[in-house]
Amino acid sequence: MSSRDRSENERFHGFADRSTRPLTRLAYLLCGDQHLANDLVQNCLIRLYQAWPKVADKDTADAYARKVLLRCWLNERRRPWRRAEARDGEVPDRPAPETDIARGVHLKEVFRDALAQLPPRQRAAVVLRYWAQHSVTETAAILRCSEGNVKSQSARGLAALRTALSTMNALEELRS
Template sequence: MSLPSRSDDDARFETFVARSNGPLTGLAYLLCGDRHFANDLVQNCLIKLYRVWPKVQESASLDAYARKILLRCWLNEWRRPWRRSEARDGVVPDRPSVEGEPESRVDQAHHNDVLRTALARVPARQRAAVVLRYWSQYSVAETAAVLRCSEGTVKSQTARGLAALRAAMAQLDTATLEELHL
């Protein structure tokens, strides 16, 4: 049996990147709240994945492995002291939907803005727990393994994160209503 050539490996990797780039970028954006930083995280993730590609490309859980690398990259960046002091409050433009009525598109865009802004207000560790549990649909055990903490910590961080997200969304909706009545 002959081993696949490097060009075959590269072609498989390019196919994987084309298929996974969007979902990985979406996950990274939900974690960090900054489109440019999310792209940097995905780039770092793909570089690390490329280094081990010949060993892992046949794995059945390749997508999960890539998400795990992405989460590790985010955690490593988040732990750096200068990241904690940066303010990330830039405006991220929404892409207009080509479907539906204009009113529903405006409502959906508003909802997305409120959700993104509220998610950015949730502390990083809690945001990671909420995103992993509810967006990536990891189990409590899988989330604990990724975040390197106990399952109890995942449960408490998720509960606190959901409470903080609800409070932030309520605060943002109230502020929006007040702006409309002025």
């Protein structure tokens, strides 16, 4: 192995070490399943490794990795065996409402559930715009759509998220 190849490998491994956690958080927000998020990040890093010599600007590798991760997630959503899988199991235990830590965990769980109810394109637009804090232009480039489409998907996604959260809140009040 030449010294150039070794330095490229070292740069990729450094990048992978540095970006695995943020990519995993993003993948989890997209899919809502920790195991699938880990698989998506692994697939993303494999694809990125294959394209690493072609990545001209190593400074934009983070944005490129997020784009590859999004593509991996969208490809995963298109697989027919994923559509047939039902994930409707109930979680038997709920956190105790009297503690601040349990309340924070419960709110995260409620938010993840609401986010999981969004259609894939709306979820991607909301996560990229408001969690990853990409501009409309950057989000449009990542999703390969127009800026107007990003704006409408984001607006619809936020509206659906508000509706889902208010519905979940109303159900929680009924249970109490």
